[in-house]
Amino acid sequence: MSHLAYFVAAWLFLVGLYGVVTSRNMVHLIICLSVVQSSTYVVLLTIGYRTGAAAPVFVDIPPSTPAVDPVVQALMLTDIVVEVTVMALLLALAILAHARTGELDPNRLGLMRG
Amino acid sequence: MAPPITVALPLATAAAVAACHRWIPRWPALLLSAGASLAVAALGVSLALDASHSGLLLYWFGEWTPRTGHAIGIDFAIDPTGAMLLVISATLVTFAIVFAFRYFDTAGQFFQVLMLIFLAALAGFSLTGDLFNLFVFFELMSAAAFALCGYKSEEPAPLQGALNFAVTNTIGAVLVLTGIALLYGRTGALNFAQIGRTLGGRSDVLVLAAFAFIVCGFLVKAAVVPFHFWLADAHAVAPTPVCVIFSGIMVEMGLYAVVRIYWTVFSGALGPFHNELRNLLMAFGAATALVGAVMCYAQRHLKRLLAFSTISHVGILLLGIGLLSPEALGGVGVKLLGHAMTKGGLFLAAGILLHRTGSVDEIDLHGRGRHLGWLAFLFFFGAAGLAGCPPFATFWGGVMLNQAAGRLGYHWITWVALGGEIVTAAAIFRFTSRVFLGWGTAHGVLIAGAARIPEKPDTQGGHEHTPFAMYASATVLALLGAAAGMVPHLTRVAHSAALRMENRAAYAARVLDGVASAAPAARDTSATFPDLAQGCGAVAAALLLAWLTVCSPSARRALGSFHPLRRAVQYLRDVHSGIIPDYVAWLVFGVAVFGGVACSWVLWHATIPAQLR
Amino acid sequence: MALFLVSAAVFGTIYVAALASLHPMGVADAASASYGNRINAATVSERHITDAVTAVNFDFRGFDTLGEEFIMFASVIGTILLLRKHRDESEGTPRDQKAGREISPPSDAVRVISVSLAGMVVTFGIYIVTHGQVSPGGGFQGGVLLAAPPLLIYLAGEFQQFCRLAPRPLVEAGEAVGAAGYAIIGVIPLFLHAAYLYNFLPLGTPGDIFSGGTVALIDLTVGLEVAGGFIVLLLAFLEETLVRRDPA
Numbered sequence: 001m002s003h004l005a006y007f008v009a010a011w012l013f014l015v016g017l018y019g020v021v022t023s024r025n026m027v028h029l030i031i032c033l034s035v036v037q038s039s040t041y042v043v044l045l046t047i048g049y050r051t052g053a054a055a056p057v058f059v060d061i062p063p064s065t066p067a068v069d070p071v072v073q074a075l076m077l078t079d080i081v082v083e084v085t086v087m088a089l090l091l092a093l094a095i096l097a098h099a100r101t102g103e104l105d106p107n108r109l110g111l112m113r114g
Numbered sequence: 115m116a117p118p119i120t121v122a123l124p125l126a127t128a129a130a131v132a133a134c135h136r137w138i139p140r141w142p143a144l145l146l147s148a149g150a151s152l153a154v155a156a157l158g159v160s161l162a163l164d165a166s167h168s169g170l171l172l173y174w175f176g177e178w179t180p181r182t183g184h185a186i187g188i189d190f191a192i193d194p195t196g197a198m199l200l201v202i203s204a205t206l207v208t209f210a211i212v213f214a215f216r217y218f219d220t221a222g223q224f225f226q227v228l229m230l231i232f233l234a235a236l237a238g239f240s241l242t243g244d245l246f247n248l249f250v251f252f253e254l255m256s257a258a259a260f261a262l263c264g265y266k267s268e269e270p271a272p273l274q275g276a277l278n279f280a281v282t283n284t285i286g287a288v289l290v291l292t293g294i295a296l297l298y299g300r301t302g303a304l305n306f307a308q309i310g311r312t313l314g315g316r317s318d319v320l321v322l323a324a325f326a327f328i329v330c331g332f333l334v335k336a337a338v339v340p341f342h343f344w345l346a347d348a349h350a351v352a353p354t355p356v357c358v359i360f361s362g363i364m365v366e367m368g369l370y371a372v373v374r375i376y377w378t379v380f381s382g383a384l385g386p387f388h389n390e391l392r393n394l395l396m397a398f399g400a401a402t403a404l405v406g407a408v409m410c411y412a413q414r415h416l417k418r419l420l421a422f423s424t425i426s427h428v429g430i431l432l433l434g435i436g437l438l439s440p441e442a443l444g445g446v447g448v449k450l451l452g453h454a455m456t457k458g459g460l461f462l463a464a465g466i467l468l469h470r471t472g473s474v475d476e477i478d479l480h481g482r483g484r485h486l487g488w489l490a491f492l493f494f495f496g497a498a499g500l501a502g503c504p505p506f507a508t509f510w511g512g513v514m515l516n517q518a519a520g521r522l523g524y525h526w527i528t529w530v531a532l533g534g535e536i537v538t539a540a541a542i543f544r545f546t547s548r549v550f551l552g553w554g555t556a557h558g559v560l561i562a563g564a565a566r567i568p569e570k571p572d573t574q575g576g577h578e579h580t581p582f583a584m585y586a587s588a589t590v591l592a593l594l595g596a597a598a599g600m601v602p603h604l605t606r607v608a609h610s611a612a613l614r615m616e617n618r619a620a621y622a623a624r625v626l627d628g629v630a631s632a633a634p635a636a637r638d639t640s641a642t643f644p645d646l647a648q649g650c651g652a653v654a655a656a657l658l659l660a661w662l663t664v665c666s667p668s669a670r671r672a673l674g675s676f677h678p679l680r681r682a683v684q685y686l687r688d689v690h691s692g693i694i695p696d697y698v699a700w701l702v703f704g705v706a707v708f709g710g711v712a713c714s715w716v717l718w719h720a721t722i723p724a725q726l727r
Numbered sequence: 728m729a730l731f732l733v734s735a736a737v738f739g740t741i742y743v744a745a746l747a748s749l750h751p752m753g754v755a756d757a758a759s760a761s762y763g764n765r766i767n768a769a770t771v772s773e774r775h776i777t778d779a780v781t782a783v784n785f786d787f788r789g790f791d792t793l794g795e796e797f798i799m800f801a802s803v804i805g806t807i808l809l810l811r812k813h814r815d816e817s818e819g820t821p822r823d824q825k826a827g828r829e830i831s832p833p834s835d836a837v838r839v840i841s842v843s844l845a846g847m848v849v850t851f852g853i854y855i856v857t858h859g860q861v862s863p864g865g866g867f868q869g870g871v872l873l874a875a876p877p878l879l880i881y882l883a884g885e886f887q888q889f890c891r892l893a894p895r896p897l898v899e900a901g902e903a904v905g906a907a908g909y910a911i912i913g914v915i916p917l918f919l920h921a922a923y924l925y926n927f928l929p930l931g932t933p934g935d936i937f938s939g940g941t942v943a944l945i946d947l948t949v950g951l952e953v954a955g956g957f958i959v960l961l962l963a964f965l966e967e968t969l970v971r972r973d974p975a
Contacts, residue, residue: 037291093809177921
């Protein structure tokens with residue numbers, strides 16, 4: 001089962017998309033979006049992992065010790081902060097939509113028909 | 115001056131304006147922001163000139179130049195195409211900032227802050243040579259765009275429009291990141307040239323899946339059918355200067371990313387599938403052009419109408435890109451330039467209309483624009499530009515595209531593009547005749563069921579006359595669309611830039627090994643008499659279509675009783691439901707189609723030996 | 728719905744097939760491991776930074792992180808813009824929006840723990856921010872930690888204290904200064920005829936808090952920006968839900 005972690009990522013992506021499409025609450029939809037985003041984190045981290053290697057921090061180990069890939073970790077790290085703030089923006093939109101229309105159901109927010 | 119200034123200057127200015135927004139008055143902030151974006155435009159022009167002389171301008175951040183042919187840092191790989199896009203972006207942002215100086219009621223200077231950040235993202239996007247860097251600027255563009263779209267947050271419609279926009283584009287971004295992760299897992303590289311070199315000429319399911327995901331993610335931004343639903347919603351509710359940027363350059367950046375990534379990363383690995391890829395891209399392009407045109411004609415809200423015309427034009431651009439040839443790509447570049455300026459001018463004109471009358475709805479405004487003569491002229495002028503009338507740049511782009519298509523045997527492209535241009539221009543002519551000339555009745559046959567989105571004006575006060583800045587910016591932008599077409603040797607420059615863009619080996623050699631290559635041999639495209647006839651004929655056909663729809667009762671009766679057309683329009687309207695789950699379902703459908711077709715090529719080539727194909 | 732299920736199935740198949748052709752977890756082939764190995768080899772010897780992840784973030788790929796930091800900045804500005812007070816709205820004393828709903832004030836245990844934890848979290852946050860180049864940490868992680876103490880104070884039932892601890896103009900200005908700081912630190916090498924974001928400060932010894940040259944400085948500016956950004960977000964949301972009143 002060497003590829004199990006990858007399949008978990010694919011599962012997260014699909015489940016998140018299913019959540020978005022069947023959602024009945026805007027806040028739920030936005031959280032499902034963040035589930036979709038976390039699938040990419042799983043893929044990235046699994047790609048960077050090396051069995052038996054140390055964390056890429058050389059403060060207490062000699063610099064030539066085999067370590068896991070730091071690049072994917074760096075990519076992921078900043079991505080998480082970005083995801084949080086974009087979610088905040090979306091949640092602000094959702095709160096305001098509720099305040100202006102009283103609706104949180106994405107299926108009823110249909111002013112843009114046609 | 116160093117290329118990173120194009121990104122660092124707007125960012126630093128934005129942060130500075132945000133830091134002191136409570137203490138500095140409006141005028142200094144306006145001058146600072148407009149000045150910063152003008153400076154970026156000037157820098158872009160100088161970069162473009164440098165790049166056309168010396169090929170690719172290379173800039174490694176933090177002095178991390180490649181070691182033994184492997185890239186460890188991030189680079190800016192500036193070629194004429196990227197620099198040109200930067201100049202277009204900066205020009206449009208400058209016009210938008212100047213046009214919008216009356217837009218600050220409660221928001222203070224944050225509008226300009228977001229515009230400058232948007233500009234920095236556009237600059238970084240067009241200049242970068244690193245895949246993850248491209249993604250970062252893509253997200254930066256999106257974040258600023260979401261906030262700008264929902265700017266008028268006291269009304270419900272902008273919030274819904276912004277939500278539709280944000281959810282679909284976030285999924286697009288996740289798709290791109292997934293593709294990047296897959297590529298990194300295979301090649302261990304994030305630099306375009308590096309990945310292209312490592313992928314070599316072989317491809318399997320992973321490469322095709324990564325290609326499909328990345329391309330589909332960017333096609334969401336480019337509003338290609340079936341990923342396009344968000345564009346009309348976002349345009350209908352965003353403030354007008356923001357629409358200028360969206361339609362003028364942001365959407366086209368999605369197409370630019372597809373072209374850049376294909377030619378520098380995938381063209382080697384996907385070489386065996388050249389013809390199949392052509393057909394796939396052109397199928398998507400044709401669908402987009404047609405759906406966009408039909409929906410455009412069926413709208414009553416001007417900004418939504420213009421948004422669908424953008425979608426149609428994006429379809430035409432994608433048709434050109436799908437030809438995968440340098441002349442076609444050059445034509446796409448020229449058409450993009452013309453479209454950006456002309457569409458920008460049209461949106462600014464729409465903003466003036468909203469300012470004066472408080473609405474942009476065709477039925478509500480019937481006959482109310484009779485005293486706005488100059489505005490009517492602007493609309494006519496812009497619509498002619500969209501139809502591809504000589505001497506607009508769109509005309510020259512069309513000539514290059516048609517000649518390239520003819521040479522490769524794809525004549526039907528010309529007809530699809532022509533159809534799209536005629537119908538979208540006719541929609542604007544129809545709107546203009548109803549509103550400014552008062553022709554026809556206040557009931558539209560086709561537009562009866564269209565979305566009617568009430569909106570308050572973007573501006574405050576002074577609705578009796580239009581500020582000079584608004585008229586000036588709208589006129590100048592529309593004229594630029596025509597003037598761009600009159601630049602000497604425009605087609606030769608575009609052809610040369612396209613040749614450079616398509617040369618994967620030369621790009622990799624320059625970026626990774628520092629080996630410069632000779633300038634490609636390009637040639638001018640000349641317009642023959644049939645081309646000129648086609649351009650003028652398109653405008654005439656558009657005028658005729660508009661006149662028939664508005665003034666001729668027999669034509670209107672015929673249109674009304676033509677059941678397949680009514681059913682088709684009704685179906686399209688139902689599909690454009692404004693509901694996010696529907697949009698996401700169509701998005702997944704689009705990815706499944708694109709990815710399924712792409713992966714089937716591998717299976718086809720693997721199972722059927724070459725002789726039987 | 729049926730459209731979605733079929734499309735999702737096709738999409739899932741493509742994705743899984745692609746994933747299956749990746750290298751197995753933990754065993755990377757030479758091509759995919761080359762970037763990581765090069766960075767791991769170069770981070771201590773060339774930049775005296777012992778935390779490779781921070782080195783990648785702020786040095787090797789520092790330009791990416793500048794973009795990411797501004798994504799955060801843009802989202803915060805966007806949220807402030809969206810949640811701004813409109814002309815026809817008014818503000819009142821903080822209360823839960825739902826009229827007539829009874830909430831009991833926070834218990835004493837919550838108040839004591841929140842207040843005492845706040846100080847510890849501030850210290851820990853500053854530690855994480857400043858030691859990014861030495862051990863796991865850095866501006867982003869520490870900044871998020873530093874945004875927590877005001878939230879703890881709010882949880883202790885003191886919204887007014889929250890506002891007084893973190894006054895809106897100060898936090899907004901701090902966030903913008905942090906964002907601008909990163910861009911400007913990158914510009915300075917241009918005057919020294921080096922590339923943008925070149926590490927021009929003395930590198931120090933590995934394992935020391937002042938190692939890594941500009942990375943130590945960038946940690947501080949990013950920490951300021953992230954902390955400021957999150958606090959502003961919290962303030963904006965809390966004001967919108969607790970303080971803002973709709974037009975009658």
